[in-house]
Amino acid sequence: MIIRHETGNYAVIVRSGGLADLPGLLAERHPRARPVVITDATVAAARPHPLPGAPCLTFPAGERHKVRKTWAMLTDQMLAEGFDRDTVVVGFGGGVTTDLAGFVAATYLRGVPWIAVPTSTLAMVDASVGGKTGVDTAAGKNLVGAFHQPSTVICDPDTLDTLPERNFREGLAEATKHAAVMDAGYGEWILAHADAIAARDTAALTQLVRRSVECKAAIVMEDERDSGRRAVLNAGHTVAHALELATEFTLSHGEAVGIGLVLETRVAEAMGICRHGAADQIARLLTALRLPVAVPAGIDRARCLAAMHVDKKNRGGVIHAALLASFGIMARDGEAWTQPFDVEKLQAFL
Numbered sequence: 001m002i003i004r005h006e007t008g009n010y011a012v013i014v015r016s017g018g019l020a021d022l023p024g025l026l027a028e029r030h031p032r033a034r035p036v037v038i039t040d041a042t043v044a045a046a047r048p049h050p051l052p053g054a055p056c057l058t059f060p061a062g063e064r065h066k067v068r069k070t071w072a073m074l075t076d077q078m079l080a081e082g083f084d085r086d087t088v089v090v091g092f093g094g095g096v097t098t099d100l101a102g103f104v105a106a107t108y109l110r111g112v113p114w115i116a117v118p119t120s121t122l123a124m125v126d127a128s129v130g131g132k133t134g135v136d137t138a139a140g141k142n143l144v145g146a147f148h149q150p151s152t153v154i155c156d157p158d159t160l161d162t163l164p165e166r167n168f169r170e171g172l173a174e175a176t177k178h179a180a181v182m183d184a185g186y187g188e189w190i191l192a193h194a195d196a197i198a199a200r201d202t203a204a205l206t207q208l209v210r211r212s213v214e215c216k217a218a219i220v221m222e223d224e225r226d227s228g229r230r231a232v233l234n235a236g237h238t239v240a241h242a243l244e245l246a247t248e249f250t251l252s253h254g255e256a257v258g259i260g261l262v263l264e265t266r267v268a269e270a271m272g273i274c275r276h277g278a279a280d281q282i283a284r285l286l287t288a289l290r291l292p293v294a295v296p297a298g299i300d301r302a303r304c305l306a307a308m309h310v311d312k313k314n315r316g317g318v319i320h321a322a323l324l325a326s327f328g329i330m331a332r333d334g335e336a337w338t339q340p341f342d343v344e345k346l347q348a349f350l
């Protein structure tokens with residue numbers, strides 16, 4: 001599919017075996033450019049080189065390496081190897097890699113083009129579409145970055161076959177979010193195909209990635225700079241961030257998002273914003289996909305609530321969240337896509 005943005009457009013290719021298109025796409029879209037592949041060490045060890053012959057720069061895997069130090073190391077290496085303005089960066093890996101490679105491309109010699117080749121479920125359905133690139137800092141995640149749209153995105157579901165199970169599943173929570181915020185039919189499809197998805201059936205995964213990319217693309221095309229409707233993609237994330245903090249990141253991001261979606265929707269139901277049944281519907285999907293739907297036993301509930309209140313202090317006393325009106329439809333508050341969120345009500349569902 002084609003994604004339009006302020007200054008042009010790009011194709012997102014979702015196809016089993018699509019990785020084989022990479023050399024041809026490079027020749028077609030960047031005929032003179034010298035490619036450099038950026039990937040993390042885990043993906044480099046688990047998968048064949050996506051572009052034999054091209055130099056490959058690696059960094060240690062993991063969110064804690066999505067930082068300026070790694071960006072500095074990568075850009076220094078490119079400078080040392082004489083990469084000029086006719087360079088095209090290929091980001092090959094999970095969301096950490098595509099965020100980092102995209103940010104290298106956004107800043108190298110004031111900007112060179114890049115191609116995203118996501119290899120995790122989360123990166124395929126979420127991180128690789130929308131043009132947000134960047135790194136984390138001590139003050140928080142993704143605080144230094146740039147909007148820099150890729151020139152092509154290649155999602156090849158075959159590359160998921162080496163992804164560890166927990167990473168595989170967490171991306172499915174973001175896909176569930178896409179269904180919940182804008183596409184009830186997609187939700188029905190996920191439920192009907194949950195076993196095939198969980199078993200990593202290629203046809204099912206191709207369809208899942210395609211539909212999620214369509215959902216995310218529709219939203220980012222409407223709100224490229226994240227000043228309006230893009231907020232709906234944060235559904236579930238207000239509670240998820242508190243859960244991640246309170247559990248010291250023992251819950252993965254996707255697991256926290258799934259639980260967050262259920263809990264935020266229960267609160268929305270209790271607030272009279274959302275039709276009853278939506279939270280149960282989300283929980284059914286997550287369960288079918290083997291994802292948790294409640295805060296695990298042994299987690300300190302008070303700490304989760306306290307983490308929500310830290311958030312509250314940061315935002316002038318009232319927490320706003322993107323809430324559902326029913327499964328597949330977001331609630332709106334006039335022009336706004338977020339609503340004040342009643343944290344007190346959350347306590348009953350924790």
Ligand SMILES: NC(=O)c1ccc[n+]([C@@H]2O[C@H](COP(=O)([O-])OP(=O)(O)OC[C@H]3O[C@@H](n4cnc5c(N)ncnc54)[C@H](O)[C@@H]3O)[C@@H](O)[C@H]2O)c1
Nearest residue numbers: 042046061094095096097119120122126127132159162163
């Ligand atoms: N730019 C955006 O719009 C956007 C959206 C959502 C998330 N993100 C970012 O994405 C990141 C999370 O992405 P992630 O969950 O993919 O993390 P990740 O890149 O760390 O990948 C998870 C783990 O899986 C490994 N891996 C990836 N693909 C593999 C494969 N095919 N085979 C074997 N191992 C593989 C990685 O080495 C890593 O250890 C976060 O930093 C988040 O901020 C960005």
Ligand SMILES: [Zn+2]
Nearest residue numbers: 174237253257
């Ligand atoms: Zn998320």
